[in-house]
Amino acid sequence: MKAMRLFAVALLLLSGGAISTSAVAASLEPPPGAASCSGCHTVSIRTKTDVPRIHGRNAAEIIAAMAAFRTGARASTVMDRIVKGFTENEIVQIANWLATQKEGRNVGQLQR
Numbered sequence: 001m002k003a004m005r006l007f008a009v010a011l012l013l014l015s016g017g018a019i020s021t022s023a024v025a026a027s028l029e030p031p032p033g034a035a036s037c038s039g040c041h042t043v044s045i046r047t048k049t050d051v052p053r054i055h056g057r058n059a060a061e062i063i064a065a066m067a068a069f070r071t072g073a074r075a076s077t078v079m080d081r082i083v084k085g086f087t088e089n090e091i092v093q094i095a096n097w098l099a100t101q102k103e104g105r106n107v108g109q110l111q112r
């Protein structure tokens with residue numbers, strides 16, 4: 001009986017651990033649409049680009065810029081069209097994720 005109870009506690013602990021691990025893994029996954037930004041906004045600090053860098057930027061800054069593109073308050077070549085493909089909630093999630101990202105020296109090295 002005692003062994004059974006121990007087993008149950010161990011199972012609970014294990015599943016608790018599994019749940020929190022998957023929650024962490026999920027928060028590191030890019031939210032829907034976020035990967036599409038990287039096609040133009042490079043993650044690699046080795047790449048020379050005129051497209052402004054957005055990885056690692058403050059989330060509020062990104063959200064504000066996207067809102068300005070949406071209304072047309074800020075002139076743009078492509079972002080006014082891109083932002084219309086996303087809901088405001090999606091933009092918030094993408095901005096929060098981008099803010100956690102770091103530009104890297106080794107990212108995209110293979111494409112050179």
Ligand code: HEC
Nearest residue numbers: 036037040051052054062065066076077078079080082094
């Ligand atoms: C087709 C290429 C392209 C894609 C895809 C793209 N962007 Fe952009 N982005 C640009 C360009 C070019 C600019 C400069 C403004 C303009 O001309 O539209 C810009 C500007 C921005 C800015 C303003 C940055 C600053 O420093 O002022 C933000 C924020 C931004 N993009 C976020 C995003 C997000 C978030 C996504 C993905 C949902 C995304 N962009 C997808 C090309 C792109």
